[in-house]
Amino acid sequence: MTSQLLLPPNPFTRPVSAKVFLTGDDLTLKRKSNQATRVSNGFSLRAKAALRSNHSSSVEIPNQWYNLIADLSVKPPPPLHPKTFEPIKPEDLSHLFPNELIKQEATLERFIDIPEEVLEIYKLWRPTPLIRAKRLEKLLQTPARIYFKYEGGSPAGSHKPNTAVPQAYYNAKEGVKNVVTETGAGQWGSSLAFASSLFGLDCEVWQVANSYHQKPYRRLMMETWGAKVHPSPSDLTEAGRKILESDPSSPGSLGIAISEAVEVAARNEDTKYCLGSVLNHVLLHQTVIGEECIKQMKDFGETPDVIIGCTGGGSNFAGLSFPFIREKLKGNISPVIRAVEPSACPSLTKGVYAYDFGDTAGLTPLMKMHTLGHDFIPDPIHAGGLRYHGMAPLISHVYEQGFMEAISIPQIECFQGAIQFARAEGIIPAPEPTHAIAATIREALRCKETGEAKVIVMAMCGHGHFDLSSYDKYLKGELVDLSFSEDKIRESLSKVPHVV
Secondary structure (H helix, E strand, O other): OHHHOOOOOOHHHOOOOEEEEEEOOEEEEEEOOOOOOOEOOOHHHHHHHHHOOHHHOOOOOOOEEEOHHHHOOOOOOOOEOOOOOOEOOHHHHOOOOOHHHHHHHHOOOOEEEOOHHHHHHHOOOOOOOEEEOHHHHHHHOOOOEEEEEEOOOOOOOEOOHHHHHHHHHHHHHOOOOEEEEEEOOOHHHHHHHHHHHHHOOEEEEEEEHHHHHHOHHHHHHHHHOOOEEEEEOOOOOHHHHHHHHHOOOOOOOHHHHHHHHHHHHHOOOOEEEOOOOOOHHHHHHHOHHHHHHHHHHHHHOOOOOEEEEEOOOOHHHHHHHHHHHHHHHOOOOOOEEEEEEEOOOOHHHHOEEEEEEOOOOOOOOEEEEEEOOOOOOOOOOOOHHHOOOEOOHHHHHHHHOOOOEEEEEOHHHHHHHHHHHHHHHOOOEOOOOHHHHHHHHHHHHHHHHHOOOOEEEEEEOEEOOOOHHHHHHHHOOOOOOOOOOHHHHHHHHOOOOOOO
8 A cells, every 4th residue: 555655755865954953951943044934854854843942933922812703794603502492691501611711602802812821831832833844745746835833742742732721721710620521532631631730630531432442542641641531431421321221332422422521520510521622712722823823924925825624623623724714804815724524524514504412412502513413423433533423613604604615535545645744744643634634635736737836734733643553554454444324324413403
């Protein structure tokens, strides 16, 4: 299988165009040009991107999160109470979330100040690098210019701490002692475990069973930061027991794991629930990615023609794209904004736009979103973080308004692109952003055919150091493409609540 891949030349057969110097305890990069953003042009630059000195870029960490809702002329439909079907009230969410996050969930303010305590922790890894993938461009022989915004330098190795830290902060500030959550591949669970350890919170995580067994080192990361981790479905909750009764070997899903975590939070007064994607306040926190990227693109003197990101619940995609959509609404730029989802869980491209529960058991508010049905259990693809039955309501709304487009790609093509990317750029991507990589390669090869020198910006939301078993299966030729069943989706969609 790998013999069909285009492979890059040996990086040591040509001169390196940059040098790394140590000055005191500060690692700085001396280059012929003073570009603020990294260009992947040799081993020293790759080392620099990995070590990421804050002193090598003029871009500063944003001090505000951006709320896209403020700039939408048509506002998204409100979430509904699961029993009354009436618009949800703040007090209806108080058993799950701290007051500040409830306010952020419903706010119409354009910008929200980032607390100083959160900014101080962000400084551990932000600003994150925007890297031009020159070696990938050369490998593909494309006139396109490819950039990727790399979030893998955070302590947890992905974009998820961008929201885990503020969620832990607001909970701790309001005197909460325990937080519970779900996780798929483990990137969100490990991020919340990390953030909880900084604010003295006890953290309990329900991890989708398939990923729990596929990715043991993610579980160990969570436990290292002090979290308790359970495979989901579990026998610790009523929601989990019901699933196990009907299917003792259930691979689990994010919807099931959410049900278990929400159930625990609802029955314990000293416990709140944290969510790693989907909700407005989560997408809000992730906009630090796009705000930085806009400034970095200006440093490069570039304007994006295409912006690409993977989507499961949508937080990584929203984090990069929402600030650019703001600029698009202003008429400053006009990029194509493209979401990429797995063919085995295609909520945007195959789901219906309807009110549905965010979890399998029907404990959450009803949200207007693109959904495959709340009890849809996707096949166990290796991109565990994308195995969610629905899309973030705000992304769904933006999609319905025509501000973005969506495609789905099967996992073998994604891993083929990941191998090309890793061997050209040196970073082994998590299975989730391999979808964005595959879509970027498609776009770059189209540019090769047409001769267009498009500027492509891609969200590279995390590294795959704990996902190497997936790469092992691909390299051995054991990875197979999994797809959804039309009958399975029809059955699941038949159970979506009918909201008039």
